[in-house]
Amino acid sequence: MPSFFPAALENLIDRFAALPGIGRKSAQRLAFYVLSLPEEEAAAFAEAVLEAKRDVHTCPVCQNLTDGDLCAVCASLSRDRTTICGVSEPRDVLSIERSREYRGLYHVLHGALSPMNHVGPDDLRIRELVDRVAQGDVAEVILATNPDTEGDATAMYVSRLLRPFGVKVTRLGFGVPVGSNLEYADDATLLRALEGRREM
Amino acid sequence: MPSFFPAALENLIDRFAALPGIGRKSAQRLAFYVLSLPEEEAAAFAEAVLEAKRDVHTCPVCQNLTDGDLCAVCASLSRDRTTICGVSEPRDVLSIERSREYRGLYHVLHGALSPMNHVGPDDLRIRELVDRVAQGDVAEVILATNPDTEGDATAMYVSRLLRPFGVKVTRLGFGVPVGSNLEYADDATLLRALEGRREM
Numbered sequence: 001m002p003s004f005f006p007a008a009l010e011n012l013i014d015r016f017a018a019l020p021g022i023g024r025k026s027a028q029r030l031a032f033y034v035l036s037l038p039e040e041e042a043a044a045f046a047e048a049v050l051e052a053k054r055d056v057h058t059c060p061v062c063q064n065l066t067d068g069d070l071c072a073v074c075a076s077l078s079r080d081r082t083t084i085c086g087v088s089e090p091r092d093v094l095s096i097e098r099s100r101e102y103r104g105l106y107h108v109l110h111g112a113l114s115p116m117n118h119v120g121p122d123d124l125r126i127r128e129l130v131d132r133v134a135q136g137d138v139a140e141v142i143l144a145t146n147p148d149t150e151g152d153a154t155a156m157y158v159s160r161l162l163r164p165f166g167v168k169v170t171r172l173g174f175g176v177p178v179g180s181n182l183e184y185a186d187d188a189t190l191l192r193a194l195e196g197r198r199e200m
Numbered sequence: 201m202p203s204f205f206p207a208a209l210e211n212l213i214d215r216f217a218a219l220p221g222i223g224r225k226s227a228q229r230l231a232f233y234v235l236s237l238p239e240e241e242a243a244a245f246a247e248a249v250l251e252a253k254r255d256v257h258t259c260p261v262c263q264n265l266t267d268g269d270l271c272a273v274c275a276s277l278s279r280d281r282t283t284i285c286g287v288s289e290p291r292d293v294l295s296i297e298r299s300r301e302y303r304g305l306y307h308v309l310h311g312a313l314s315p316m317n318h319v320g321p322d323d324l325r326i327r328e329l330v331d332r333v334a335q336g337d338v339a340e341v342i343l344a345t346n347p348d349t350e351g352d353a354t355a356m357y358v359s360r361l362l363r364p365f366g367v368k369v370t371r372l373g374f375g376v377p378v379g380s381n382l383e384y385a386d387d388a389t390l391l392r393a394l395e396g397r398r399e400m
Contacts, residue, residue, distance in 0.1 A: 005290075006267035008248075008255040015248045019230050028291055030219050034249055035256055035265070042253040046246035048208075048215045049234055053242040055208040056235055065235070067206035090205075091228055 009035070061132070063108040063125040065090045073106055080104045082139040086129060086158060088112050088146060096144060104142075107132065112150035113157055126158060133165050140168040147174055147192075209235070261332070263308040263325040265290045273306055280304045282339040286329060286358060288312050288346060296344060304342075307332065312350035313357055326358060333365050340368040347374055347392075 005013065009031060017027035034042055058064065059071035062084075066072070073079060073093070083104030085096055093106050109124045132138065141162055145151035159169040174192035176185050185193070205213065209231060217227035234242055258264065259271035262284075266272070273279060273293070283304030285296055293306050309324045332338065341362055345351035359369040374392035376385050385393070 005294075006256050006265060008252045008267055009265060012248045012252040015245050020233050021226060021229065026221060029221065031252065032289070032291065033220050035252060037253075039253065042249055045215045046249040048212045049242055049246040049249075052208040052212040052231065052235060053237075053239065056206050065206060065209060067208055089232070091232065094205075 058108070058110075058125075062106045063110060063128055064093055064106055065108075078103070081137060083142065084129070084132065084138055084140075085142045085144050086155075087144045088151065088154070092144065104140075107141075109145070109154065109158075112145055112154040114150045114153075121157065124154070126161065129158065130161050130165075133162055133167050136165075138167055140170060142170050142172065144172045147172070258308070258310075258325075262306045263310060263328055264293055264306055265308075278303070281337060283342065284329070284332065284338055284340075285342045285344050286355075287344050288351065288354070292344065304340075307341075309345070309354065309358075312345055312354040314350045314353075321357065324354070326361065329358065330361050333362055333367050336365075338367055340370060342370050342372065344372045347372070 012031040012034065013024075013027045015027075016022055016030045017024055019027075022030070034045065037045070055067040056065050057067070059066045059074055060069075061074045062071060064071045064073065068075065080103045084107050085102060085104055086107045086109060087093055087096065088109050088111060090108055093108065096102050096106070107125070107129045109126060109129070111119055111124050113119060113121065113124070129141070133141065141158075143155040143158060145154045155171055159171075162169050173196055174189070175196050176182065176189060176193045182190075212231040212234065213224075213227045216222055216230045217224055219227075222230070234245065237245070255267040256265050257267075259266045259274055260269075261274045262271060264271045264273065268275065280303045284307050285302060285304055286307045286309060287293055287296065288309050288311060290308055293308065296302050296306070307325070307329045309326060309329070311319055311324050313319060313321065313324070329341070333341065341358075343355040343358060345354045355371055359371075362369050373396050374389070375396050376382065376389060376393045382390075
């Protein structure tokens with residue numbers, strides 16, 4: 001059977017199929033869609049890829065993604081500079097901000113420790129966090145890594161490194177999600193919720 | 201709440217989110233993935249979009265996508281030039297080819313009639329099919345549009361246009377899919393399967 005899609009189309013399908021969570025059929029659909037776009041919109045799509053790659057880099061302080069010298073949070077004068085919230089990924093910053101409660105700074109670790117996937121401490125931005133704490137203005141570091149094995153291990157590892165500096169290190173509270181149903185809560189979550197119970 | 205992603209990243213997320221079947225969260229994941237790619241791979245992705253758009257056009261005979269003067273099927277000397285299989289989309293050509301049975305030519309209509317979505321006969325490549333049949337070498341046109349309302353309407357419309365040329369017009373057989381279970385076949389399919397029963 002000869003190849004029925006032109007080489008340039010096959011190549012575009014391959015590129016889409018290499019993206020995470022995109023299967024072969026979806027990649028075909030996306031490629032056909034791009035072909036159906038007006039010339040200037042397809043060009044704008046390509047330009048968006050190049051521009052994001054060119055303009056976006058990590059903030060030298062908190063390691064979050066930014067296109068400026070500092071990210072918006074680090075540059076803001078209204079944030080509490082004595083608290084740092086450590087998260088795994090840039091998108092987690094958005095999640096914490098959505099709570100509209102947190103007014104401190106962030107530190108993006110860019111991953112979580114995972115020996116299985118050969119991700120060690122040197123692959124994360126842990127040293128940068130220790131350096132910030134070592135400068136002395138930080139009172140508390142809230143570790144908001146994911147509540148899974150890798151997130152737990154990362155939080156544990158980082159908290160040990162920070163202990164010598166006498167800084168308070170906390171972790172996000174675990175428990176049953178608000179609005180959920182106890183009947184469907186898994187055992188591990190219920191156990192954590194019991195451990196984390198509060199007086200009323 | 202200020203925007204927490206740099207403008208170039210927001211723009212890339214928007215571009216991905218505009219693709220069919222890609223929601224906001226998926227678009228974020230794809231954009232972060234592109235940012236994590238090595239410089240040259242991100243550039244190759246952008247180039248793949250531009251190249252596909254530049255190199256791929258429709259075959260002047262069958263309207264399938266190609267990067268040559270004619271598509272591979274129309275250019276082949278081993279295909280039966282008296283039979284044309286009419287399909288809605290370029291990807292449908294691949295489906296028919298997978299059967300390894302069909303040796304005729306194709307005609308890609310690029311859609312199906314859909315008054316609800318303002319798709320009329322002039323939006324499809326129907327005239328091009330009529331022109332091919334009018335040239336006189338065609339003995340049979342197999343209409344392989346989708347077995348849904350729009351595919352039915354398109355097949356009906358095209359068959360009426362082709363009738364004056366005395367060409368044989370057929371439609372793909374309907375029925376229960378091979379390997380499926382009667383218990384789960386829907387009523388419409390069973391009705392069509394009964395109508396299309398064959399002597400053993």
